[in-house]
Amino acid sequence: MTTLSGQLGKDLQRGGYRLTASRKIILDIFRYGSRPLSAEDIYLAIRAENKNVGLTTIYRALDSLVKANIVRKFAVNTERALYELAGKQACEHHHHLVCRKCDLLIDYKDFCEEEVRLIKRIEELVAKRHSFEIHDHQLSFVGICNRCQKEKK
Amino acid sequence: MTTLSGQLGKDLQRGGYRLTASRKIILDIFRYGSRPLSAEDIYLAIRAENKNVGLTTIYRALDSLVKANIVRKFAVNTERALYELAGKQACEHHHHLVCRKCDLLIDYKDFCEEEVRLIKRIEELVAKRHSFEIHDHQLSFVGICNRCQKEKK
């Protein structure tokens, strides 16, 4: 069996964290699907493979992954935290579209050059003005998805 | 005593909600300081004025304010929900800067005009492409604040 988590595993160890069986499984799950996952999503995905890793372990592993800069943690609402591959390992940076009614979360990365240029520019200005060292950003649009628009009637 | 919450109170009533003493106090607190507040921030602010409104009431009032579109609810992390005046009543829409280390939250609106114009454009593109009815957006930059940069050494 090929360990999909290969490079990521090394990154993790470089951070002083141990590459255990549980963590390999978790990393592989991130590699398979690139949409944002909650701790519970991961928990269920693992059980679906007839493996078992406790929720607590998942939380602690995610914590390490965040500290090792492999995974990004973010929040769309306060219901639950979401995690996704960060930086270079993420296929591409993307933004979010959130539906107010059904909580559908779409991530899109088909943004135009214009969008990228704009964000870069704002980033520079803001970094300078506030003496902030900017690592990352999050852009989400909130509204009503196609489906809920139709149901409204 | 001048009721700072005047116009907002009318907006609230227009939504079918009652303008009670508690809600007046809460609205006034939003009018005084325009930075994002958590339910507890509001609770403490009220006690600081030697008044008293239960936390539960604050949550329920915030809920009504959000439904009446007077206040916007959002999350930077999952720790607690934040609320701020929404739409026209907010002096201006603004974006956030979050420090990874100390969780400092700055909201800035210095570049808003330019940003908003460009974001509006992106909004249109995205809305069309994904058949989304967009109501609002959130933009946050994540990084290290000035102070934590210095402490690093």
Added chain:
DNA sequence: CTGCATGCAAACCCTTTGCATTGGG
């Protein structure tokens, strides 16, 4: 071997709900 990683149960924190009471319009 040593110290981080794990599992389980219990603790925690923020937020919501049930229920009887109060009060706005």
Added chain:
DNA sequence: CCCAATGCAAAGGGTTTGCATGCAG
């Protein structure tokens, strides 16, 4: 007057912690 608003206590849901055991390096 009626129904929304309030307060308190208890429940809820996601996340974290304490503690004894397991395992990577």
